[in-house]
Amino acid sequence: MVEFSDIKGFTFDLDGVITDTAKFHEAAWHDLADDLGIEWSAEIGNHLKGISRMASLDMILATDPQGKQYSQEEKQQLADKKNAHYRTLIATVTPDDILPGIKSFLDDMLDKGYTASVASASKNAPSILEKLELTSYFVGIVDPATLTHGKPNPEIFVKAGELLNLQPSQIIGLEDASAGVEAIKGAGQTALGIGSAAKTANPELWFDKTENLTLNNIKKQLSV
Structure with missing residues (x-):
């Protein structure tokens, strides 16, 4: 498993991680x-x-x-x-629909100098992030129209990692679905699963709910 000090960026799924659409x-x-x-x-x-x-x-x-x-x-x-x-x-989505703990995690992440991108199969991801007022937290969003394969194929997380201009070993990918966890692993990134569905794919890191997601908690799990 990678060291916490190796991590420089994060690739985020959207549904079930940032908000529940x-x-x-x-x-x-x-x-x-x-x-x-x-x-x-x-x-x-x-x-x-x-x-x-x-x-x-x-x-x-x-x-x-x-x-x-x-x-x-x-x-x-x-x-x-x-x-x-x-x-x-x-169209009814507002910042109130950001899942618990995610905004504070993103704030801390940027404050500590990490970068992030979005790996979502949804063509509506840009408009959803805009409604959540989170667009500025991410250096880019993978365009699903450029993809040949869906999850669990790693393609989308490979592209999300390329947006960060980092090596896979420097990236943690966040997912709530087993297919997504498999995609993160296939891309060579460290998989962080959230919720019971993600746990079935054996991610390297796991939290039962988004409010437990903090940089400090990630560091603790990587140090075990």
């Missing part, structure tokens, strides 16, 4: 499933976390008991419909 994603997908006559379940909702829009749509359509087939154009229309609904929901 997963509830908006789930509401929008749930409504789309209802429109298509597909029965929704909590299991579907859990499996959608951390994966791309089209992958999420394919997963939902695969549960259709009628097995209806859609063309790529029809799928794109469905995905666009879901995203339009999602964007109306996230």
